[in-house]
Amino acid sequence: MTPDDRVYAYSAVLMGSPILLKLFEHNETLASNVFRLIKLQETKLTVNRQQSEVMSVNHAAGDHAVAVSKPVFDLIRRAKAVSVLENSSFNFTIGPLVKRWKIGFNGNSVPAATDLQALLKITDPHDVILDESSQSVFLHKAGMEIDLGAIAKGYIADVVRDFLREQQVTQALINLGGNVQTLGAGAEGAWAIGLKKPFSTPESLIGVINVTNKSVVTSGIYERYFELNGQRYHHILDPKTGYPLDNELLSVTIISDDSIDGDIYTTLLYGMGVEKSLRYLENFPHIEAIFVTKDQQIIFSSQRQFTFMPLDPDYHITGSTV
Template sequence: MNFKKWISFGLAGCFLFSGCAAQREQAQAALENSQQENRYEATSFAMDTVMTFTIIHEDGEELLIDAEQEIRRLENLFSVTLDDSEVRQINENAGDKPVHVSADTLALLKTGEELGEKTGNAFDIAIYPVVKAWGFTEEEHSVPSQETIDRLLPLTNLDGLILNEEDSTAYLEKEGMAIDLGGVAKGYASDRVKDLLKEKGVESALLSLGGNICAIGSKPDGNPWKTAVQNPIDENDYVGLLEATDTCIITSGGYQRYFEEDGKRYHHIIDPATGWPAESGLLSVTIVCESGTKADALSTALFVMGLEDALSYWKSQNDFEAIFVTEDGEVVATEGLKDSFTFEGKDNDFTYRLAER
């Protein structure tokens, strides 16, 4: 983990997506040209992604270490690849026996199960066998046959996940079933780190877990943090800026991980109903929500749903907002973001509208 104390702070906005080197250089220059004590920043690699923590606190150096240790602890529970992780043990004992799990794993399994039910299984923590068949787990990509997909889809039914809260165990009823918490793990980790830092008295911080953003409070000057919503067709561009105070901002999009075969692009967001990459007409979905866990799951679920069904789901809820970028070049923000989202994609031929309840 690399960390240092920043004695400067003057950035108007934090551009926190991959690429966009020019903005990052401008941000760095802004930081170095102004003064602010007790700013600490660390960069680490965990959960298969780069994470950056910015904490404004006199004990920031120690808190950065605490934050990284919490991330490592959760990774050791949730990783689908680490030999001794609880998720790996659940998968290896599918169809055989229940596995005793920690409170964190049980809580996240239960939340994943509930969010799957609420989204009509558009989000599915049991989709792992199909994702693996596409090669996204080991990044050895290939298009599986329809026969393979048809054979694996019955293994993704969450009815086969048995959680026993009294005994704190998890059990997959069918051999070959497997769960993957990657769709919610970073969101959950951001929630846990946020809680840890708040308990330690932190009132201003920004956490970026592979682009999953979690803002604690506002910037020290009282202004909200700012983050850019990436243009899905140009990693060096963005379609707008979001102001954030005490909230999480998480984006899912087909542009993030994909491969091409025979001239066709296949992305990593699998539709649980078909076993194929979702063809929903969306390029990306950004969720703004107090809960990082929920935002993480919903960014995937609403991407799978497509714009109209996603907006219908949003209208039925009252605890999150969203920004959609469509294949037709439209940016749609929900009305709760009217005052916090600034559309800046018109020069790239995007159109913009506000969705109302």
């Protein structure tokens, strides 16, 4: 590696996750500006503080509409559009169910069925009323909450990418706790992104995804879960039943231009399962997926935008469509 190829890494903890920025120049000022930008976006979108634009909407649920800034309104509109798709597993009003389960936040018991049924009544995305003229959001029922957590990291990763481009940066990587967005190529001609081995150590990889100028987002049932009476309960909930989704998948990885698409499609496809997802993606050539199944298969929807190097002999590449 020549001095010109040297990669400089900068890190911070934001949004409850470790954030990593890689640049091909030593520029602490630029790194500080990136972290400041992330913090600003988090302040607008978070539900983990009492005060944010999103929390202002939630506090007014069942009472009145709340005007929000255009970026927040546009993001809420995008989240609603995906949430109301037929049989969508993406639901940005699922917050009350997530809070009841507390999976990943010391939750270790299964809620009563009556509790889940009651909460399902206030998790209908159709009850989010948007007014374009006033850029306001009204949650129709008291107790409703919107949570942009399933889409915010991808959105912020894309905001950072666009900011770096404005600063004339042509090569960089930003990792927002699992949402990886890249500019240009890495030092070796492509950025190498590890695909984690489920239920193993953080360093254990199934393989490496090589991309240039792409986002890589993975969602898996091994990220947050608890076990009770021999059964595993993970954090990816079915918005129709209130219980964790149960199918053949361990993880879904999305390779796309925009990281926000990675957030959306990991959840959508998780709910569909492999077979339906492969058919669905035939209509979306700009989105590619890697599925890892419980019987240790690795399945690609296609391989136009990335290459894959397998590392674990226990997992087998068993099929793809081109």
